[in-house]
Amino acid sequence: MFAVVMEAYLHGVSTRKVDDLVKALGADSGISKSEVSRICADLDTEVGAFRDRSLAEQRFPYVFLDATYCKARVNHRVVSQAVVIATGVRADGWREVLGFAVGDSEDGAFWTAFLRSLKARGLGGVQLVISDAHTGLTQAISAVLLGAAWQRCRVHFLRNVLAQVPKGNAEMVAAAIRTIFTQPKADMVRDQLNVIAGMLGRQSAKVETMLRDAAPDLLAFADFPAAHWK
Template identity: 60%
Template structure:
């Protein structure tokens, strides 16, 4: 098992002990020690820090998608659900690039404000349109940090919300209506 294989299984939530057992099962003589896993994850932390600190002024991203997903993480010696916010920029030439990510309470305005200010500090400017879910904290942070940028509700989130409140017997008719009006 290479160092990056170890990182991948560890990032996917496999415990240090299980990584060691997996290494032994794959033929490593001594398995992988906790110290080795920590060293490899330290390298990963350094690469992630470099990614998060890189400048974003190499091109203009007039369109930015913001989203968050939840994962289980260790926070202050306890296991908790945390939001992982991701910003994806679309350049004028339609080039997509992940602009940044941040872990925290992704429903709060302070969290989104901090995340967006970090992106701005790294050179993200001239954003004309932001597409996201309609979390009130996210929308409020956008109005604070990217004043003058338009905001649009993500169609995927909109459709999910519609289907969560209609009865299943109406789903086909509603889907057809959405396709004809939104397309």
């Protein structure tokens, strides 16, 4: 409930609408703006402690990086802000949010500062980073996470591919590309990409080119233990 109320408050919703939200969530009494402010202040402390905690005690060989844009109140104005997040995966499969940051845009400088903050908190042992192909992000990864391989996010890649095909063919193309990632062995993964690229190339040379050009980054996961692929 508090998360919903806080979201409403940050977006400039009136006290009456906040009351309506609270009632809709099953509470009989309303809540004032001052109470929402107090809740937000308490959450700031907890979130700050979570965001600044040490990462030195664990090793996360796999790190996912992503971003989204949200509306936020900055200097009394509601503006669009980039929210970036890092999720680590241990060798045993345990996932954990490592950190997040909010800024005006997800440019290279912002990503670089964010990754450096993770390293300063003790992040180490990263072997593979998974993200989209945003230029500023990939440059930051290569500059800060030295020695880590880069895996192009297949979800983002698939969206890029589907933007190049007729809507009527999208489901078939998506299903064909997904078979690349269901193969049980590394050599079979690479062979399947070649098969699918050739098959789709008969309908769209551009899609074939996209698949073949992206292959080294799209299939980086295949160099790691098969038990970790999922």
